[in-house]
Amino acid sequence: MDDLPFQIEALSGLTAGSPSLSMPVMATSSTIDVLILGGGAAGLWLLDDLHRRGYSVALAEASSLGSGQTIWSQGIIHGGLKYALHGRAGGAAKAIRGMPLRWRRSLAGEHKPNLSRTRLRAEYCCIWAHTGIRSRLGLLGASLSLSVKPRKLQEEERPAPLKNWNGPVFRLGEQVIEPGSFLQDLADQHVPRILSVDGPQGIEITSASQLGRGDAPVEVQEVHLRCPGGKSLTIRPNCLVLAAGDGNSRIRNRLGLPVNHIQQRPLQMVMVRGKLPLINGHCIRHAHPWLTVTSTFDHADRTIWQVGGQVAEETANAPAIQAINRGREDLAIALPDVDFSEAEFATYRAIRAEGTASGKRPDRPTVFFDGNVVTAWPTKLALVPMLSDTIVEHLDPPAGHPEFEAPDQWPSATVAIPPWELESSWISGH
Ligand SMILES: Cc1cc2nc3c(=O)[nH]c(=O)nc-3n(C[C@H](O)[C@H](O)[C@H](O)COP(=O)(O)OP(=O)(O)OC[C@H]3O[C@@H](n4cnc5c(N)ncnc54)[C@H](O)[C@@H]3O)c2cc1C
Incomplete structure (x- = not known):
């Protein structure tokens, strides 16, 4: 200027x-x-x-x-994986891959802004692929091109909902913050x-x-x-x-x-509430990000899951019940060991505003x-x-x-x- x-x-x-x-x-x-x-x-x-x-x-x-x-967001400090699933770090992945370290320093109070009072939902995200050779290759490709490289988790290190997942589960150095804090x-x-x-x-x-x-x-x-x-x-x-x-x-x-x-992208996010295990991460399908789940707690200490990804985009304008049903179907595939019979479901609508x-x-x-x-x-x-x-x-x-x-x-x-x-x-x- x-x-x-x-x-x-x-x-x-x-x-x-x-x-x-x-x-x-x-x-x-x-x-x-x-x-x-x-x-x-x-x-x-x-x-x-x-x-x-x-x-x-x-x-x-x-x-x-x-x-x-911001308050609707899942709080994931992405490191570019989404843009590198095909095994190449293009411009977008290169642009974002420095961000996790920058946030990490601020969150630790070592760098300005000092975010040492911001609560972390998780130190890392998991990433796992829905069965299918292509999606496993996608994960492999991602591990080649990211600066925040996925590390394969041993079975005993995996979060409870993925203990018996029939395939590799990776740990990704993407912290998850509590946006409100x-x-x-x-x-x-x-x-x-x-x-x-x-x-x-x-x-x-x-x-x-x-x-x-x-x-x-x-x-x-x-x-x-x-x-x-x-x-x-x-x-x-x-x-x-x-x-x-x-x-x-x-x-x-x-x-x-x-x-x-200027564009607006409407989303309908699915929420799950109850006695749920904690999980933060992305399920990949056909080398594309498919389902993203983050966990937090409400005022009554119940676990809250925010579920986004394709479900949020594809049911953006649908009635809430349709988004919930689709979310339940996707969750049953991505996290088959979790019992949702005691859980409750709801949705919220948000708009992603972007300049383009x-x-x-x-x-x-x-x-x-x-x-x-x-x-x-x-x-x-x-x-x-x-x-x-x-x-x-x-x-x-x-x-x-x-x-x-x-x-x-x-x-x-x-x-x-x-x-x-x-x-x-x-x-x-x-
Ligand atoms: C459901 C969802 C999940 C997301 N998850 C992630 C994620 O996990 N990781 C990630 O990196 N990104 C995520 N995003 C994207 C991220 O949340 C946004 O890019 C970011 O929060 C936008 O911040 P902002 O400050 O531009 O806008 P906002 O958070 O929308 O803030 C705009 C502010 O301006 C105020 N305002 C509006 N009109 C006026 C006015 N006329 N005068 C004064 N103030 C006004 C509003 O009240 C608000 O406080 C997600 C987005 C959504 C919707």
Whole structure:
């Protein structure tokens, strides 16, 4: 963004982009380097990164932190296996394979951001192949091309549900984090910089450019924030970062920026609840990732499985019962020794929001730069550090504004509630 003038103060009073008439009189104002909209994994990681680098930075969250994707995610810090099942480490595998080590250092508190308070669901993922020569070859190929190499588990090392699996089971150095505790960990370190706002309508953006015209770069001038209690604040950011996941397209629309290179992939994840053994890993079929299971606990200490993979994609728009039935069929094949008769089943729907220049499914973070607006999608939780690096590379150095602090009694945002705590209609496994 070196070519941007960033003369925000000088532009005040020019054309207001989106209507701000409904906003109350502004009580406070502040000029800062970067304002981030959206406090999921991407926004919070970037907030931490920029603050450490001396930027005056704030984050505004319209709902609860991580609602949308991060709190729904399975928390696997992927290392590229998915992209290397055919035995070659292509561009995508190369891009992601450094991530597990980077996260591991942060999770151990050895590297910034310090994530030593983030709970781990598992130190590693298992990977096993559904019978069939091709899928076993896929595993072999993966072991040749990954930097996080699968290691074959001895029978006594295997997790209980795979003890008698009729084939090799590998251990993969992909840690699994508890997304809620990750969000809380970062949020706790940045309380003065996180602002809860009154829904998307609590944010009004005014711009100095002619909105809706592709030939004029957008120059965001002011962002007016209103908190649930009615207080208001005007921020003049040198740069506005949109890290609002699925919300990015609505904000871009309001700014008159194109939304054609954005895609939404709906998913319907299956949840299983009960006295279940713990397992975290991927079952492979025909050299493709087929079923992914992660385990956690709910407030009553019941085991919760999140089940994703092909079932989540192929039943995305189907009734819940259809997704549950398909999930049960797949689980019976992938984990035949597990007894589900006492378990309960439910589903949740989520949308994966992604930027894509090609129309294909992206395999790395996507960042669009439009005037002084940056729009960011990490594509995967695991890729959030890479997203942050890309944005930092393009930013001007800090301008020397004083460190941002939320006005007194401005509410900070809370972390979103995981889906199994919100679901009330569970279906018995009988
Ligand atoms: C079911 C599922 C499972 C997944 N599993 C994995 C996995 O195991 N490993 C992995 O690497 N990736 C996984 N992913 C992908 C990963 O979760 C996402 O890539 C990542 O969490 C996206 O983070 P984000 O911060 O961009 O978006 P989000 O987490 O969606 O956060 C966006 C934030 O912006 C806020 N917001 C929205 N609109 C506005 C607005 N107008 N103003 C201000 N704030 C706003 C939202 O409330 C939210 O807090 C999974 C995704 C899904 C859906």
